[in-house]
Amino acid sequence: MPRLSRVLLAASACLPILAALAAPAAARITDRELSCADWLKSGGHRKSEYSAGVAEKIRAFCAANPRMKAIDAEMTMTGD
Structure with a gap:
């Protein structure tokens, strides 16, 4: 396999990982007014x-x- 092909193959294998790292993380808790106590109780x-x-x-x-x-x-805990 030519050298360039191996480099391109390796780079394409890393794309999903890089995309996941570059994408902004979204908050999973959607109710902005919910306290921690209420969130735990719910x-x-x-x-x-x-x-x-x-x-x-x-x-x-x-x-x-x-x-x-x-x-x-x-x-705070996820760094978002």
């Missing part, structure tokens, strides 16, 4: 689109800061 934390580790960090942060808005806690 069971919204069980429907997370995040990986288990990130979801657990958001739940723990909300448990420690129940008066904070849930969307702000999410953004």
